[in-house]
Amino acid sequence: MSRPRRLGYLLKHANLRLTELTGPALEPYGLDGREFAVLAVIGGPGPLSQLDVGRRLGVDRSSMVGLVDGLERKRLVGRRPHPDDRRKNVVELTERGRETLEGATRAVDAAEAEFLAGLEEGEARLFRALLGKLVG
């Protein structure tokens, strides 16, 4: 049974396959893929407002609210008003958030490796580079 070779089909199903791998990998950490992405950005160089985080991920600011709400409820991140501009919420990892991010990062690395397992090592590197060239 022949499968479509269209880029749209291939990209969609690549995404699906990766999600099927990262989902279970993140479950022990109480995170889904979107929450992990937010956590990883917050764990990077900061300080970042909710809007900053959303911009890097392509997530609308209205969607960021619920996302940060969830992470705050799990005590993984904290909000505090920006000292120089009190309209902004600076979002930061808690100690627990830092530990969770560390473990979750390893789990996602493993899931990505499994996703790429069908490729030679050089092919996998190339694939990631080409994808980055297309998106970034």
Added chain:
Amino acid sequence: MSRPRRLGYLLKHANLRLTELTGPALEPYGLDGREFAVLAVIGGPGPLSQLDVGRRLGVDRSSMVGLVDGLERKRLVGRRPHPDDRRKNVVELTERGRETLEGATRAVDAAEAEFLAGLEEGEARLFRALLGKLVG
């Protein structure tokens, strides 16, 4: 401003970028990306039931109903009971569906080429091959 290098992020946004290109390309044909995909499968070797089409695309049979409804309303496909198994709907292109698919295919080819325009020709071929290896 550094962007995430995660596969999940890259694949999601690659998908978004492609959709932004194929959407307008298909608009003159009155189709969106999902409808085009269905039309293309129906236009392939058949005969195919709704379930067959859904299986190739990873679309649930309950979602196929509305999709085929829409294409039938536009007179692009027709349903008829399978002669040997009347539980099945054989879906086929109408003459108008065949013409629409032809034009839409060229439009999508052009959109994909634009999506890949940032890559050398060899890189683009390689990218598609690697993606196929990961999904197929």
Added chain:
DNA sequence: TATTGTTATACTCTATAACTATA
């Protein structure tokens, strides 16, 4: 009993608009 199509339903993700507080 199992399969195909159908309908209804719910859930997630996303997009938009309006409101508030701050600048």
Added chain:
DNA sequence: TATAGTTATAGAGTATAACAATA
């Protein structure tokens, strides 16, 4: 005026369960 966060709402897209017709 414009910006950041918030809330409410509506629209896709998908998944599930139940039902009818047929095998």
